[in-house]
Amino acid sequence: MRSKKGKILITGANGLLGQKLVKLISEDDNFELIPSGLGESRLPISWGVEKWEKLDICVESQVMAIFEKLKPDFVIHTAAMTNVDQCEEYKEECKELNIQAVLNLVKACEKFGSHLIHLSTDFIFDGNEGPYHEEAKANPVNFYGWTKLEAENIILNSGIDSAIVRTVLVYGIANDMSRSNIILWVKDALEKGKQINLVNDQVRTPTLAEDLAEGCFLIVKHGAKGVYNISGKDVLTPYQMALATAEFFNLDKSLILESDSSKFKQKAKRPMKTGFYIDKAKKDLGYNPKSFMDGIGILAKQIKLADS
Template sequence: MKILITGSNGLLGQKLVKLILDKGNDELIATARGANRLPYSEDNYIYDKIDITNRDQVLTVIKSHQPDVVIHTAAMTNVDQSETEQDDCWKQNVDAVSYMIEACEAVDAFLLHLSTDFIFDGADGPYDELAAANPISFYGESKLAAEKLLLASNVKWAIARTVLVYGIAHDMSRSNIVLWVKKSLEEGKQIKVVDDQLRSPTLAEDLAMGCYLIADQRAEGVFNISGKDLMTPYEMAIATAKFFNLSTATMERADASTFTQTAKRPPKTGLLIDKAVKDLGYSPRSFVEGIDILVRQMS
């Protein structure tokens, strides 16, 4: 199988590249906007630059490589930035998907698109794949619009919805809740952590495996690919502190109204993963197991 990944420099992209290279069964084309930041020799895969907002470039790259499967991870994922830079958000999250669909139709490739729990309003989570979407942020609106493009297309497609992805990647400055809590408590900083939002924290390696299972089986349709635990950020912080045996004396629980954020967040989402477990054989780690994996990677 020949797999092309967009956004290969990102967290999920890096985990997918490592997973596919470790398996050693597939041809791999890694693509991203800039220079290759992957910590792997290009002897075992091809790297190609691609600007997903450039239609001609998308068509040229995909037609030249003729992949069997495209895993589209590239997107604008910063929720507040999406709210303030709506034109750029739409170009990256919606227009780019239309170009991917056109290119995949041209070469008869299977298209796997990454989506999010933020397409829901968070009024009655956790959600299964059939739940009605009702986004409350521009980011959520853009991701739902992209899903609708796939539903209306003639391409063979799948959508992998995920939640609060955490992990460690090469040459990336973005932190995650585990590292932030650990560092803050070790330094004795006063921190406030939200306790009125519900999420399914997702280890990046688990998300990569879920995507690979979909791609390998050419499983069409919508799949929730997330962690198996439903937790508030405060519960995640407590679990992190307990894992590292850190005092929580400087940590305070807070509700979301105490924070000033540009974009609204759905209060309680979380995803139900029964379909992915049953149909794909998906088996994510628990949040505590995920922390252990991060610790081993850090060392």
């Protein structure tokens, strides 16, 4: 017999999205939360999350053992290799984390009847015709995008209860401040009086990590299935994001130089114009993301709290 509370297993719970999900779900008494990760928990003690499962999702026997023990109703799969250039360089490791791990989770979900919510990306598209609807034809231009599309296909062809959550350029602050994002990077550089170059020929819909967590949780609450675009609502270039950041923090915009992608050499090719239409998530789930400027405001408050 399953408990009356819906059990939610989160993979990659130490990551940025994982942490936001843990914080959000732990405050809802209708669900039993089971965070997991490769190492020890880095979650704040103040959150009062007592459970933690050490789990290597690349090892099928470990995945099966966790599902046997916990029998989760939902699995929110956030763990992945997401550094696009590293994926290009370390293809086998990328396949292991982004494809084999998904195969393991799908097998476990098949056996135990769990509903899988899988995080995917705008990088499954070539960037020629963005922003994209859910039905748009995928055509990845780098290895990372290819592995994420393979994972989507494995899930969608499996027959398990599932939802694919596609997102774009996630920004936010993790509890341990372990990773930067475009807003923190721009703020730090301008405060130090450094000139910075930002491209004006790539388009994204930047996504606040809290909004992405809310979107995933809404899918759980609705028991939603299928593909959902869960991103921010503002269509912006990195150059425009930098200007907005400078404006919010009242920093010198003249230090921000407009550039284009041809000036930057990166191992992996990037899609030029992505971003998402989010009408389906708004209609089906009641998803309502913050504006980019409001997102900067939320980060500003979190920076103050971290510094205090």
